[in-house]
Amino acid sequence: DELDRILGLDLSGQPDLDLARDNFLLDCYIGLRIADYKNLREHHIIEIEGTKMIKIRLQKTGNIAVVPLNKKALKILEKRNYDFSTYGEYKTNILIKEVGKLAGIDEPFIKTITLGGKVVEQEFKKYEKITHHTARRSFATNLYLEGVPTLDIMQMTGHTTEKAFLRYIRVTPEQTAIRVSKMHAYFSVD
Numbered sequence: 001d002e003l004d005r006i007l008g009l010d011l012s013g014q015p016d017l018d019l020a021r022d023n024f025l026l027d028c029y030i031g032l033r034i035a036d037y038k039n040l041r042e043h044h045i046i047e048i049e050g051t052k053m054i055k056i057r058l059q060k061t062g063n064i065a066v067v068p069l070n071k072k073a074l075k076i077l078e079k080r081n082y083d084f085s086t087y088g089e090y091k092t093n094i095l096i097k098e099v100g101k102l103a104g105i106d107e108p109f110i111k112t113i114t115l116g117g118k119v120v121e122q123e124f125k126k127y128e129k130i131t132h133h134t135a136r137r138s139f140a141t142n143l144y145l146e147g148v149p150t151l152d153i154m155q156m157t158g159h160t161t162e163k164a165f166l167r168y169i170r171v172t173p174e175q176t177a178i179r180v181s182k183m184h185a186y187f188s189v190d
Contacts, residue, residue, distance in 0.1 A: 003028055003138070005103040007072065015101075020095035022076050023084065024135050029073035030156050031139030034089055034132060035059045045069070058158045067156045093131045102129030128141035141169045145179055 007025055026036055034041070036058055042057045046066075052074060054067045068075070095171040102105075104126045113120055143153045150162055159165040171179075181187040 002103070002105050005105065006099055009099065009103055011099070011102075014092075014109075017095055017099055019080075020092045021099045022129075023092050024096045024099070024132065026073055026076045026080075026084075027135035028138045028142075029070055030054055030067050031136050031143075032056070032065070032067070033058065033060060033088060033136065036065070036083055040084055040100055044184070045077070046081065048055065056102065059159050061160060063158060065156055065158055083127065089132050096130050096132070097127055100130045101125075101129075137168060137170055139172060140165070144169050144173055147179065147183055 006021055009021065011021060023037075023128060030037075032040070032054075036056055039059070040054065044054050045054070046053055046055045052069045054065070054069060056065055057063070058065050102110065103160060107128045108123055108125055110121050110123055113122060140153055140157050144150065144154075154160075154162065154165050157165070157168075159168065
């Protein structure tokens with residue numbers, strides 16, 4: 001829902017916000033690390049059995065990642081001529097917060113942090129904490145919530161251990177309960 005709200009914003013006349021949105025959303029749909037994302041070009045797009053995919057060697061691990069593309073990702077890639085080499089992470093991280101605010105992603109949440117050895121709770125609005133890395137986590141989390149097997153997601157994101165991957169995704173207890181109830185007849189009320 002939040003991604004659709006960001007996608008639906010009219011940012012005509014605001015090229016910096018439009019580019020930040022495209023950078024963020026594309027990575028929500030493909031989940032690449034920033035170093036790989038910046039190297040993405042049209043020759044990395046392949047088609048297998050009628051499905052367009054990104055096939056790219058990951059810089060961190062040297063492994064090949066193959067990620068299927070949805071229509072929204074393809075549209076962004078075509079709009080930007082498959083070139084994100086000029087993408088600036090720092091500037092995008094600032095601008096995507098503004099995009100999130102414009103999209104009304106302002107749900108408050110509590111973040112627990114340690115300051116000077118003390119555990120402190122701070123309240124933020126969701127858009128205040130959006131960064132490019134949020135996109136990669138969203139990709140992994142959304143696929144996980146859709147029931148895509150963990151090992152399949154790990155192949156696309158480049159995670160090498162399930163332990164690291166499971167720390168990476170952000171799933172609430174409520175999301176887990178909903179996911180499990182949809183996947184297993186044991187929880188059916190019929």
